[in-house]
Amino acid sequence: MGIYVILLIFAFFFLLPVYMLLATSFKPLVEIGMGTMWLLPKQPSLEGFTDSIQRLSPNLWNSFLLVIPATIFSCLLGSINGYIFSKIRFPGINLLFLFVLFGMFIPYQSILFPLIQFLQKTQLYGTIWGLIITHVIYGLPITSLIFRNYYMEVPDEMLEAAGIDGAGLFKSYFLILFPLSIPGFVVAVIWQFTNIWNEFLFAVTITSDPKKQPITVALVNLAGSQMIQWNLQMAGAIVAAIPTLLVYIFLGKYFIRGLMSGSVKG
Amino acid sequence: MYRKKKWLGFLIISPTLAVIGIFVYGFIGATVRASLSDWNSFKKLLSGEFVYTGLRNYERLFADWRFQTDMWNTLFFTVFFLFGCLLIGLILASLLDRPLKGGRVFQSIFLFPMALSLVVTGTVWRWFFAPGILPNDPAGINVLLGQIGLKSLQWNWFTVTDTIGPFNLALIPVIIAAVWQLSGYTMAMYLAGLRAIPESMTEAARVDGANAWQTFWKVKWPFLRPITLSAMIILGHISLKIFDLVYSMTGSGPKNVTDMPSIYMFEKTFRSNRYAEGSAIAVIMLLMVAVVIIPYLISTLKKSD
Numbered sequence: 001m002g003i004y005v006i007l008l009i010f011a012f013f014f015l016l017p018v019y020m021l022l023a024t025s026f027k028p029l030v031e032i033g034m035g036t037m038w039l040l041p042k043q044p045s046l047e048g049f050t051d052s053i054q055r056l057s058p059n060l061w062n063s064f065l066l067v068i069p070a071t072i073f074s075c076l077l078g079s080i081n082g083y084i085f086s087k088i089r090f091p092g093i094n095l096l097f098l099f100v101l102f103g104m105f106i107p108y109q110s111i112l113f114p115l116i117q118f119l120q121k122t123q124l125y126g127t128i129w130g131l132i133i134t135h136v137i138y139g140l141p142i143t144s145l146i147f148r149n150y151y152m153e154v155p156d157e158m159l160e161a162a163g164i165d166g167a168g169l170f171k172s173y174f175l176i177l178f179p180l181s182i183p184g185f186v187v188a189v190i191w192q193f194t195n196i197w198n199e200f201l202f203a204v205t206i207t208s209d210p211k212k213q214p215i216t217v218a219l220v221n222l223a224g225s226q227m228i229q230w231n232l233q234m235a236g237a238i239v240a241a242i243p244t245l246l247v248y249i250f251l252g253k254y255f256i257r258g259l260m261s262g263s264v265k266g
Numbered sequence: 267m268y269r270k271k272k273w274l275g276f277l278i279i280s281p282t283l284a285v286i287g288i289f290v291y292g293f294i295g296a297t298v299r300a301s302l303s304d305w306n307s308f309k310k311l312l313s314g315e316f317v318y319t320g321l322r323n324y325e326r327l328f329a330d331w332r333f334q335t336d337m338w339n340t341l342f343f344t345v346f347f348l349f350g351c352l353l354i355g356l357i358l359a360s361l362l363d364r365p366l367k368g369g370r371v372f373q374s375i376f377l378f379p380m381a382l383s384l385v386v387t388g389t390v391w392r393w394f395f396a397p398g399i400l401p402n403d404p405a406g407i408n409v410l411l412g413q414i415g416l417k418s419l420q421w422n423w424f425t426v427t428d429t430i431g432p433f434n435l436a437l438i439p440v441i442i443a444a445v446w447q448l449s450g451y452t453m454a455m456y457l458a459g460l461r462a463i464p465e466s467m468t469e470a471a472r473v474d475g476a477n478a479w480q481t482f483w484k485v486k487w488p489f490l491r492p493i494t495l496s497a498m499i500i501l502g503h504i505s506l507k508i509f510d511l512v513y514s515m516t517g518s519g520p521k522n523v524t525d526m527p528s529i530y531m532f533e534k535t536f537r538s539n540r541y542a543e544g545s546a547i548a549v550i551m552l553l554m555v556a557v558v559i560i561p562y563l564i565s566t567l568k569k570s571d
Contacts, residue, residue: 007361015375020394089272098564100283108507109509109547110548198386
């Protein structure tokens, strides 16, 4: 009994901002005032949602255009890298893995200025493709790590059996490992989808045209320009969060697994 | 046969190694180089001429009051954020580490903020703690405190300029938002750790007459200690480079009370075209993260060998 009381107290504080978010987003603008903030809307309205969707829909679309290819490419590359890093042993391979892995921890500020100069020279600056390439490159360490950890669990004997039959490196990957990889792909895809969707620093520095910006940047701009229309902002926050929240609700188990592999463990 | 495989394996990962070599290490090198230059205006950058200025940009930063504030803010933010996440995560995990009706639901409640963008979190908590400077900024939690008769707790939250020593009190709401978002992560880590403890061990402790407190410290904590270290490093490196949350929630605030190195770097580089100084901030951020991360990476990979 006592446990439930403590858990409910924690849950109350965790959900307080969520209550405020929902209550505000469903209020019509006239109800947004000092006194009514914590009350439920008297006349629930979708005003905030229709307005914010109207403003944010091009950016939602941009985010999908960015997330889908970036996730697919980075996961495919991660799978191949993870295979080599987990199954092929040669001296120094762990050092090479460390070399790759470090890339996922760096503050991206430390590569940002040269990256932007590079994107400008290659005419990719300000485009979705510039962002896609950026996310694929800087996603390599984490996807390689997720797949490496996943393939570590696959017994070497399974691959060796194929090796005896004369299957080469590629064959044993495509015939044996790849078909076993679906759970690994689910974890990596969810992880990349969530991270790229939620990312802000690259998004705000690589795209400057508001029409080309992903949803996170548009949300911040919405908040910056419309100080009073809090219903609009809160509805916008919900709209921006829905895709990753849906992933969390339906595939939470895999989301947590990705979370765990983020903490390295060999 | 085997030798061939090794060469082929190396060949397959070599594009990745090359890309990481250029885009991570090469670009870090370019940033370091820029931080030693005089590219502190658009014109100078455009000239393409590299004038080596030694550590002048760094000296200027460390003498800069705003940057000093940033370093203090980073320190306090990191300490309290870590402490909050570890404590709440441990409490929640201990409560949920038992067969419990509705345990799954509670777990989901505590973990869902992890799925949100820091930008969404920042936007929501900005409204939550909005201190109510009219006309443009209505009050959030202050209204609720007034309505439930706790007027004395009303406070200007992230816009106060009060300090305790070098600690800016305006950071408290930002720390709360960050703990709200990431304590579910420590909960999940601790929960996984607790579930890995063989039941026979806790059972044996119980048979020996150990109370809950003794069982925790003597039996469970040794399992949780390495997890605590991992969580500290993962969360610590997140907080050393925190940007999105602060940028969307408070910005640098009055008198830079909630400013962070990442925000200063962003403004230097992208708002005032002082690329060299911006690069110097980035290099300092990298060094701070590297000190935490490199020993951790080496030790975890050694263990796996």
